[in-house]
Amino acid sequence: MSIHRLRRRLSLLGRDDSGLTLIEILVAMTIFGIVSVGIAAGVTASLVNVRDSRDRETALNLAASQIDLVRSVTDVFAVNDTPTATNVVVGGVTFHISRTTNWEPFSGGDGDCGSNSAGSTLQYKRVKVTVTWDGMRNTAVPAVADTLLAPNSRINDPTKGTILVHVFGPDGTDRSGIAVNAVPTPGVTGNTAAALTVTPANTDVQGCSYILKVTPGTYDVTVTKPGYIADDNKTLGSATKTVGVAQGTSASAAFQFDNAGLYSSTLAVNAAPTPGILVPTNLDLSYLSTFGNYIRPYTASAVSLHPYGDGYTVLAGKYVDSITSSQICPALDPEAWPDKLVGSTTYSGHRPIPVTAQPGQAAPVPAQVTMGVITVVLNKANGAYINAVSQSAATASGNPGCPVTMNYTFGSKVTGSSQSVTLALPWGTWKLYQGGSSTATTNQIGNSGMTPSTGTTIVKESSNAVTFDPRVAS
Known part of the structure; x- marks a missing residue:
């Protein structure tokens, strides 16, 4: 081959415009994108895991520090639940710290203020600290630390007993700041109870008060707070229960006790407006609730009653005998009257709509009493x-x-x-x-x-x- 022909062939090859097609370029870009997304997701997950691990380690340290703090408290009765979580900011992350406590009787099993059916005495107080934080990956797994606190001195004398008092409202939440006292029950033959030498503390944030080293016998336990009333609606400002205290065990007194609601009534609302309608001067009103029925004399003033969430249906008359509570007067209740058919019309009795009041407040409308x-x-x-x-x-x-x-x-x-x-x-x-x-x-x-x-x-x-x-x- 001559030099001239070789040069011409090489010149043709140099001018060839062939290369990658558009489809090939798109496929390559797609593959690159998939790989890049995978790498980015892996990097992001790794960063999130690192951050979550770092936050969890911080949360565990915060929980442990709270445990160290409660261990330094000399009075175990001063260590209680935190009503709301405490917020702490660390490294730009907000952590929420809450604490719950409960007494651990020797025989096991928890109850209100440490009580249980076995009547065991108080031994240790369990403290549990829970920490959550903003941006948790798994909100169902907070950081938790707990401990048992042993009192510095003996709580229970083996020859004496303990009275555990728990006060709560109709919604089941605890009531703090309630005064507590106990006295030997009068009139009990052979009662060995003795007067207390130390005034019990008011109920704490868990609604609990502890009467320690009580001489065995029968006691009247009373809780007191102005304007409060128990679920039996007996006495405004106080409530009393009788408990027996045995040697080496605890007795429980639980009270549903809350700021009274105020209930007023409008009478004979079903009758046509008539000037000068006379009502008995000694009329009774019956307040019916899902938890019991209560009789009160009618007055123009509002009546103080336990603030049940379901409220009260108010009937005129003595629906419940004040002496024999099992004896009722169904004629006062419109719903107790059987339906009757007159022609094509059915006649039925209907109770008035129940009225409700918030604790310490008046019902928004008076009870509408039919007569x-x-x-x-x-x-x-x-x-x-x-x-x-x-x-x-x-x-x-x-x-x-x-x-x-x-x-x-x-x-x-x-x-x-x-x-x-x-x-x-x-x-x-x-x-x-x-x-x-x-x-x-x-x-x-x-x-x-x-x-x-x-x-x-x-x-x-x-x-x-x-x-x-x-x-x-x-």
């Missing part, structure tokens, strides 16, 4: 006083009956020789009387002159009794 209302014509010659006596179940009226006898008076109201008065009474069957005193039943009022108010149904029974029927068209 039977009638107008009667009276003669002063039969006496100036108007009195009413409840009757047992009436005949064929659907009245569910009332074994509780109620005697209500309207006072001295008859002033004219012939006078009409409008009276409001609880549901059920009644006999009305005139007489010379607030208890007189000398002259029975005939039902021939009785006229029901709009919104009230009455049934005139034999013997001049009258039944107030709460059922209305559904």
Whole structure:
């Protein structure tokens, strides 16, 4: 091959424009992107793991430091739950530190303020510190440290006992700052209890107070705070329970005790507005709740009651006998009356809507109390006083009956020789009387002159009794 031909061939090869195609370039870029994303994800995960490990190590150190702090406290009763978490910022990260405590009886098992069914005495206090932080990878696994605190001196004398007091509200949360005391129960034959020599501390943030080294015997334990009332609604400002203390064990006294709610009532709301409706001067109101029923005399002022979250249904009359709580008066309850069919219309009884109040506050609206209302014509010659006596179940009226006898008076109201008065009474069957005193039943009022108010149904029974029927068209 001549030099000339070789030169020409090399010149043609040098001018060749062939190279990578667009598809090849796109494929290469895609592969590079996938690899880059994987590398970036791995680097990011590694950084997150490093940061989380660093934060967890910090959290564990914070928990351990809190454990060291509580171990330095000389009085184990001063170490309690923290109501809210404490926030600490370390390295730009906010950590949340909380502490929970509980007594550990020797036989094991936790209870309110360290109590358990076995009546074991207090031995050690368990302290648990939990730390969480912002940006945790696994929020279900906080940093935790715990310890057991042993008292510096003996809590329990083996020849004596302990009273554990727990105070909480209707929502189950603890109540702090409640004064506590205990005295030997009077009237107990052979009671060996002795007066306390040290005043117990107020309840702590866990609602607990501890009465230590108590002489065995029977004690009345009382909690006190102005304006508070227990769930039995007995005494405003205090509540008492009786416990027996045995040698070498603990006794528990738990109180549901909270700032009383205030409940007012509007009477005879179902009747047409009538000026001068008379209600008994000694009328009872029954406050029904899911936890019990309570009787209070009606007054124009608000009534202080335990602030149950479900509230109270208020009925006129004595629904529960104040002496025998198992004896009730169903006639006062509209829902206790069976439905009745008149033509194509069903008549049913309905309870008033329950009213609720927050602790220490008044209910936003008064209880709407329904009653039977009638107008009667009276003669002063039969006496100036108007009195009413409840009757047992009436005949064929659907009245569910009332074994509780109620005697209500309207006072001295008859002033004219012939006078009409409008009276409001609880549901059920009644006999009305005139007489010379607030208890007189000398002259029975005939039902021939009785006229029901709009919104009230009455049934005139034999013997001049009258039944107030709460059922209305559904």
